Amino acid sequence: MIERSPFFDFVSYAAMVIGLVLVLIPFWVVIVAGSQSLQEVARVPFSMLPSNHLMENIQAAWARADLGPKLINSFIVAAGVTIGKITLAAFSAFAIVFFNFRARMICFWAIFITLMLPLEVRIVPTYSIAANALLPFQVLLDTLGITWLVQSVSGVQIALNWNLLNSYTGLILPLIATATGTFLYRQFFMTIPDELVEASKMDGSGPMGFFWDVLIPLSRTNMLALATIMFVSSWNQYLWPLLVTTDRANFGTVVMQLKALIPAQNGTPDWNVTMAGALIIMLPPLLVVALMQRWFVRGLISRDK
Amino acid sequence: MTAITLKGVKKRYNKSLVVHGVDVEIEAGEFIVILGPSGCGKSTLLRMIAGLEEITDGEILIGDRVVNQLEPRERGCAMVFQNYALYPHMTVGKNIGYSLKVARVPKPERDARVMAVAKAVGLEALLDRRPGELSGGQRQRVAMARAMVREPKVFLFDEPFSNLDAKLRVAMRSEVRKLHRQLGVTSVFVTHDQTEAMTLADRLIIMNAGRVEQVGRPIEVYNNPSSRFVADFIGSPAMNLLEGEFDADGLFVHGTGGRIRVESLNGQRVPGRKIVLGVRPEAVRRSDANTAGAIPAVVDYVEELGASRLIHADANGSRLIALDTDTAEIASGTSVHLSLGQEALHVFSAEDGRRINPHA
Numbered sequence: 001m002i003e004r005s006p007f008f009d010f011v012s013y014a015a016m017v018i019g020l021v022l023v024l025i026p027f028w029v030v031i032v033a034g035s036q037s038l039q040e041v042a043r044v045p046f047s048m049l050p051s052n053h054l055m056e057n058i059q060a061a062w063a064r065a066d067l068g069p070k071l072i073n074s075f076i077v078a079a080g081v082t083i084g085k086i087t088l089a090a091f092s093a094f095a096i097v098f099f100n101f102r103a104r105m106i107c108f109w110a111i112f113i114t115l116m117l118p119l120e121v122r123i124v125p126t127y128s129i130a131a132n133a134l135l136p137f138q139v140l141l142d143t144l145g146i147t148w149l150v151q152s153v154s155g156v157q158i159a160l161n162w163n164l165l166n167s168y169t170g171l172i173l174p175l176i177a178t179a180t181g182t183f184l185y186r187q188f189f190m191t192i193p194d195e196l197v198e199a200s201k202m203d204g205s206g207p208m209g210f211f212w213d214v215l216i217p218l219s220r221t222n223m224l225a226l227a228t229i230m231f232v233s234s235w236n237q238y239l240w241p242l243l244v245t246t247d248r249a250n251f252g253t254v255v256m257q258l259k260a261l262i263p264a265q266n267g268t269p270d271w272n273v274t275m276a277g278a279l280i281i282m283l284p285p286l287l288v289v290a291l292m293q294r295w296f297v298r299g300l301i302s303r304d305k
Numbered sequence: 306m307t308a309i310t311l312k313g314v315k316k317r318y319n320k321s322l323v324v325h326g327v328d329v330e331i332e333a334g335e336f337i338v339i340l341g342p343s344g345c346g347k348s349t350l351l352r353m354i355a356g357l358e359e360i361t362d363g364e365i366l367i368g369d370r371v372v373n374q375l376e377p378r379e380r381g382c383a384m385v386f387q388n389y390a391l392y393p394h395m396t397v398g399k400n401i402g403y404s405l406k407v408a409r410v411p412k413p414e415r416d417a418r419v420m421a422v423a424k425a426v427g428l429e430a431l432l433d434r435r436p437g438e439l440s441g442g443q444r445q446r447v448a449m450a451r452a453m454v455r456e457p458k459v460f461l462f463d464e465p466f467s468n469l470d471a472k473l474r475v476a477m478r479s480e481v482r483k484l485h486r487q488l489g490v491t492s493v494f495v496t497h498d499q500t501e502a503m504t505l506a507d508r509l510i511i512m513n514a515g516r517v518e519q520v521g522r523p524i525e526v527y528n529n530p531s532s533r534f535v536a537d538f539i540g541s542p543a544m545n546l547l548e549g550e551f552d553a554d555g556l557f558v559h560g561t562g563g564r565i566r567v568e569s570l571n572g573q574r575v576p577g578r579k580i581v582l583g584v585r586p587e588a589v590r591r592s593d594a595n596t597a598g599a600i601p602a603v604v605d606y607v608e609e610l611g612a613s614r615l616i617h618a619d620a621n622g623s624r625l626i627a628l629d630t631d632t633a634e635i636a637s638g639t640s641v642h643l644s645l646g647q648e649a650l651h652v653f654s655a656e657d658g659r660r661i662n663p664h665a
Contacts, residue, residue, distance in 0.1 A: 195389075201357065202384045
């Protein structure tokens with residue numbers, strides 16, 4: 001719709017400015033508070049102007065929350081989840097779109113339904129799987145009576161156990177299944193003309209050849225868009241890392257460390273350090289979005305063909 | 306040089322039979338055009354040869370090998386698609402060379418072969434472009450080069466020119482013909498355009514509703530259509546088809562009582578037998594009332610073509626089109642006499658549309 005009227009121009013600009021301010025105010029507060037001294041941050045009313053203590057606050061936060069190793073952990077986990085998600089989603093969408101097998105629609109709907117089951121809903125079963133990733137097989141063997149059979153014949157008791165708690169595998173693996181990603185890929189794959197598939201068949205390329213040589217290069221913008229969303233969301237994961245890591249010192253992530261930055265009940269109310277820490281922690285996803293923005297928008301909106 | 310043999314080839318989608326048992330022998334080095342209206346099963350047949358569709362029943366042999374169970378890559382066919390189907394992210398050179406890359410041809414050899422075919426179709430200056438930067442005609446050339454580079458035993462073309470404009474189509478037609486003469490590779494070309502079919506084909510396969518209606522050289526098919534469908538489908542303007550039956554005198558009666566003598570049907574002019582009489586517009590001539598067998602008619606309207614004109618006339622309730630080359634103009638509403646060349650009469654059964662009179 002093209003509308004030329006000063007009044008509408010004003011209204012739309014006003015709406016955008018209000019929206020922008022609403023989004024930016026919390027950031028501003030974080031930056032301002034992070035740059036103030038303990039006295040300044042405790043003053044009422046709170047001054048909305050930054051001060052000059054940012055570096056010392058950052059140093060204090062870095063030391064208090066042990067941010068160095070924790071940032072590395074966060075990077076490992078976020079990168080692992082992101083790579084796992086885009087890989088798995090690409091393969092599953094490939095199977096759903098290009099292979100005509102009997103259970104194809106069932107598979108698609110099964111994946112689709114998990115969109116409605118976020119991690120928070122299935123946290124308990126997911127945890128019990130993480131505690132022993134081989135549990136489903138154990139249950140299967142038990143119910144089929146194979147455990148009993150093997151035990152009575154050979155005297156060996158089958159007890160499968162693969163503990164994922166307190167490991168990078170445990171932090172990453174349960175998060176890499178993604179219905180959103182699969183769906184995004186599926187929508188893109190469905191726009192690929194059949195003739196392209198057939199041309200590659202005629203050129204002698206097998207399914208995997210087609211996948212690597214044609215599909216993956218064509219879905220590059222898509223992959224980058226997906227990677228952006230997935231990186232941010234897995235960086236911001238709080239509940240799951242909190243649950244599977246009891247060994248905070250070695251496997252804690254930065255988002256979990258936010259808790260360590262909040263002043264204790266009767267301790268010094270040094271919110272300036274807390275805010276400086278928060279600033280560090282939210283910087284990486286911000287940078288990723290800023291750098292990938294061009295691809296992100298292109299991957300989600302238009303398709304360059 | 307490889308022959309292709311189709312033996313009782315059928316294709317069924319769910320319950321409906323799309324191709325009803327096709328038996329054709331395509332000779333080595335031949336240029337075969339499969340022609341038919343849309344939905345007649347011609348593309349399906351081509352795709353079965355290529356290996357892109359499963360064969361429900363029957364056998365396809367390429368050379369002396371039954372290929373029913375072979376993957377497309379094992380059949381030695383190359384295909385040119387209607388929408389070119391170029392890989393959008395690859396340069397022209399990579400598009401052409403992709404099949405060689407898949408076949409693990411070493412890079413120096415691959416580059417040399419890509420360059421050679423690119424020269425043959427005049428693409429050598431465009432090897433680093435992407436398909437998106439090319440015109441329709443150039444994309445078509447890339448698609449052809451991609452098929453040629455593999456040195457296949459068989460070329461398959463699936464309506465490759467239908468997205469080109471008329472002028473380019475004519476140019477590409479002669480280029481395809483030239484390439485075929487140079488390479489001598491057995492080619493199967495699917496189209497619904499009869500001009501394309503007539504000019505390209507060594508032999509035509511004409512299909513209708515999943516059946517082969519006629520196989521033959523273009524001129525044979527034109528002069529001796531073996532069914533009413535072929536008579537109607539080939540030729541522009543279309544053949545005149547008059548429905549009617551024989552009377553007690555053995556004369557063919559059509560429309561509201563027009564009578565025509567049909568010579569070539571001795572013994573078959575059974576009174577009451579219903580037939581369809583076909584005559585091409587160029588075999589219908591203006592004559593005077595005294596000419597034997599002349600049919601009186603009234604001119605409905607005239608299409609002036611310059612060198613000739615099409616006279617649309619009403620002869621006793623039947624429509625007749627005559628291709629007239631007489632210098633004298635003729636106005637609508639004039640009464641004329643038209644005579645039909647006896648040697649150019651085609652007689653088809655009214656029941657199944659098959660040809661009754663012997664081929665000329």
